[in-house]
Amino acid sequence: MAVALDNNKRHQVVIIGGGFGGLYTAKHLAKANVNVTLIDKRNFHLFQPLLYQVATGTLSPADISSPLRAVFSKSKNTQVLLGEVNDIDPKAQQVIMGDQVVPYDTLIVATGANHSYFGKDNWKESAPGLKTVEDAIEMRRRIFSAFEAAEKETDPEKRRALLTFVIVGGGPTGVELAGAIAELAYKTLKEDFRNIDTSEAKILLLQGGDRVLPHISPDLSQVAAKSLQKLGVIIQTNTRVTNIENNIVTFKQGDEVTEIASKTILWAAGVQGSAMGKVLAERTGVECDPSGRAIVEPNLTIKGYENIFVVGDLGNFSHQDGKPLPGVAPVAKQQGEYVATLIQKRLQGQTLPAFHYNHVGSLAMIGQNLAVVDLGFIKLTGFLAWVFWLIVHIYFLIEFDTKLLVVFQWAWNYITRNRRSRLITGREAYVEAKTVNNITQVAS
Numbered sequence: 001m002a003v004a005l006d007n008n009k010r011h012q013v014v015i016i017g018g019g020f021g022g023l024y025t026a027k028h029l030a031k032a033n034v035n036v037t038l039i040d041k042r043n044f045h046l047f048q049p050l051l052y053q054v055a056t057g058t059l060s061p062a063d064i065s066s067p068l069r070a071v072f073s074k075s076k077n078t079q080v081l082l083g084e085v086n087d088i089d090p091k092a093q094q095v096i097m098g099d100q101v102v103p104y105d106t107l108i109v110a111t112g113a114n115h116s117y118f119g120k121d122n123w124k125e126s127a128p129g130l131k132t133v134e135d136a137i138e139m140r141r142r143i144f145s146a147f148e149a150a151e152k153e154t155d156p157e158k159r160r161a162l163l164t165f166v167i168v169g170g171g172p173t174g175v176e177l178a179g180a181i182a183e184l185a186y187k188t189l190k191e192d193f194r195n196i197d198t199s200e201a202k203i204l205l206l207q208g209g210d211r212v213l214p215h216i217s218p219d220l221s222q223v224a225a226k227s228l229q230k231l232g233v234i235i236q237t238n239t240r241v242t243n244i245e246n247n248i249v250t251f252k253q254g255d256e257v258t259e260i261a262s263k264t265i266l267w268a269a270g271v272q273g274s275a276m277g278k279v280l281a282e283r284t285g286v287e288c289d290p291s292g293r294a295i296v297e298p299n300l301t302i303k304g305y306e307n308i309f310v311v312g313d314l315g316n317f318s319h320q321d322g323k324p325l326p327g328v329a330p331v332a333k334q335q336g337e338y339v340a341t342l343i344q345k346r347l348q349g350q351t352l353p354a355f356h357y358n359h360v361g362s363l364a365m366i367g368q369n370l371a372v373v374d375l376g377f378i379k380l381t382g383f384l385a386w387v388f389w390l391i392v393h394i395y396f397l398i399e400f401d402t403k404l405l406v407v408f409q410w411a412w413n414y415i416t417r418n419r420r421s422r423l424i425t426g427r428e429a430y431v432e433a434k435t436v437n438n439i440t441q442v443a444s
Contacts, residue, residue, distance in 0.1 A: 010035050011347060014095050014104035016085050016276065018045050018068050020329045021110035021312030023398070024336030030075040032344050037102055039095065041084040043068055047397055049329060050406075051130050052173060055139035056180035057422035058413055063405050065133065066398040085111075085276065090284050090305055106307045106343055109276055109294075110336070113313035113327055116270035116291065123244040127265040130173055137426060139266060143181060144424050146264045147189060150196050161261040163201040166249050168241055169269035170207030171215070172364045175224060177266060178205045179367040182231040188419055203232060204260065206239045206251055208269070215326060216362045216374040223381050227366045241269075271327060273314045284308065289316045293324070298354030300339055311335040320357060329396055330360050363389050368414065 011034040015022045018040035026038050047064040054061055072078040087096040088107065095102040115129030128138050143165070150162040165181050167174045185201035192198070205212065205228065211221045212228070212235060225235055236253065243250040249260045273292030281288050286302040287295045293316040294302055300309045300317065312332035316324045325331045334357055342352045361375035363385070371385035380388055390410065397403045413419060 011343075012103055012105045013037070013108070013343060014039065014102055014106070015108045015110060016040075016095065017110035017112060017312070017314075018042065018080075019048075019110055019112050019312055020332035021112075021336045022108065023068075023071070024333045025108050025110065025311065025340045026072065026075070026078055026336075028337050028340035029343065030072070030078060032077070032340070033347065034077060034343065036075070036078040037081060037104075038068065038072070038078060039081045039083055039085055039097065039102070040068060041082070043080075043082050045071060045398055046133060047393075047402075048131065049393060049396070051133075051136045052176045052180060054133070054136035054421070055130060055177065056143065056184060057140060057419035058180070059406065059409055060421045061133045061136065063402065063409060064397070066402055071398060085279075087279060088283055090308065093307070104307075106309070108309045108311060108336075108339055109280060109314060110310070110312045110332070111274040111276040111314050113271040113273055113291075113293070115267060116272035117267070118270055120244075123267070126244045126247070127168060127267040129267040130177070140422075141424050141426050142264050142266075143184070144422055147185075147193065147196070147198060148424070149263070151193050152195075157261075159196070160202075161247060162263045163196070163198070164204065164260065164262040164264070165201065166204045166206065166260060166262045166265045168206050168249075168265070168267050170205055170209070170212035170235070170237070171268060172213065174205060174207070174268035175212055175228065176365050177268060178203055178233045179228060179231055179365065179370070182228070182233050183367050184419070186232050187417060199232075202234065204234045204236065204262075206241060206249075207235065207237045208240055210237050212237070213362075213364055213372070216364070216372065217379065220372045220374050220379055220381065224364060224366055224372045227370050227372075227381075231367050231370075271313070277314055280308075280310070289324070291316075299342065299352070300335055300355050309339045311339055317355065317357075319354060325357055331357055333396075334358065363392065365389050368417075 013034050013036045015026055015038045023045050026036050029036050044065040044067050050064045053059040068080045083097040085095055085097055093104050117123045128135055146162045150159050153159040167178050182203050185198045189198045213221045213224050239251050239253050241251045247263055249265055251258055277288050277292040277294050280286050280294050284302055284305055293314055294310045296310050296315045296317050298319045302308050313327040318324050338355045345352055363373040365371045369383045369386050371389040373380040373385040373388050394403050
């Protein structure tokens with residue numbers, strides 16, 4: 001039975017996390033008779049599906065980021081707070097950020113997921129993942145630094161290691177990274193160096209399962225694999241990485257163990273719920289799955305707490321077909337919209353049926369003019385799929401000016417076949433350049 005919430009005072013909604021789930025919840029509460037407080041440790045919303053294009057020099061971080069205050073500048077009922085939530089107090093209905101306390105009537109936790117190295121966290125330094133702007137910039141630094149170092153390297157064995165790129169994980173991120181690096185090596189950078197032939201680069205994609213893109217139909221997965229192979233990517237399926245150490249990747253296929261020397265190892269394999277999953281478990285007793293995601297009820301609340309919702313990648317929603325929903329933007333978007341509607345219904349003494357995800361399809365970019373799209377009722381490959389992929393990603397970008405910027409960048413890259421954001425940045429890059437400069441000065 002629906003229970004009317006106390007509406008004598010303005011209802012206080014607190015949202016933790018400005019990703020797709022949190023953002024769309026707040027956007028759909030913009031005209032509601034509630035006060036919304038959106039808390040995030042970053043001051044911007046990041047369009048994660050395009051992070052790989054930052055990592056490979058197609059786009060810059062600003063192209064796929066939207067300042068949260070700008071997004072909600074006209075939403076007068078919405079307050080944005082920059083900070084990190086350390087704890088929650090469900091009994092007092094408070095969110096704790098260091099020494100600051102934020103009260104709530106309804107709490108939405110949408111803090112997403114992090115990389116999972118399956119208990120091998122020491123691999124993180126050697127094989128960075130791709131979840132944040134900093135991750136993308138670090139990947140970009142490593143990818144382009146490898147080519148620069150190879151240009152100066154005279155030892156053939158060391159040069160081979162510099163021109164060997166290993167991507168662990170054959171899901172969308174791994175496939176898109178592999179395709180983008182292949183296009184860099186075999187097309188974009190081919191005329192840029194004098195001492196190396198970038199087309200001699202080796203791009204290796206390691207997948208634990210029996211096929212890449214296991215979330216789409218087997219026939220499209222096969223198309224994607226063949227397209228990657230035409231680009232020059234070497235795919236190894238049924239492959240388990242057993243060690244990453246000293247620029248050596250060790251992997252096992254059946255009983256066969258192989259070691260590959262590589263200076264650039266990129267992680268696109270597993271994910272785990274953010275640290276808020278553990279906080280929720282400790283404070284509310286909610287059960288979490290092995291990946292640290294909170295098991296949610298059919299209406300996206302957690303058991304025993306009707307005023308605490310978990311949306312997006314941090315939640316395990318398995319009420320539709322017995323399997324958890326995938327950690328993709330459409331899921332988080334639909335969940336955010338559902339929760340926003342349910343909150344408003346409750347204020348009117350009403351309720352909603354259980355959440356139901358309307359699957360809108362699966363897609364992945366492989367390379368220029370190459371993509372696969374599975375909409376269920378229709379499957380697309382090649383150029384048409386590529387155009388559809390572009391349209392969908394433009395649609396999901398938040399701000400209008402961001403959409404224009406990305407369209408312009410893509411159009412320019414398509415015409416010139418160049419990537420203008422091939423910057424090697426970061427403190428490590430500065431230290432490396434300074435060291436080389438000092439050596440040159442001493443030599444002279």
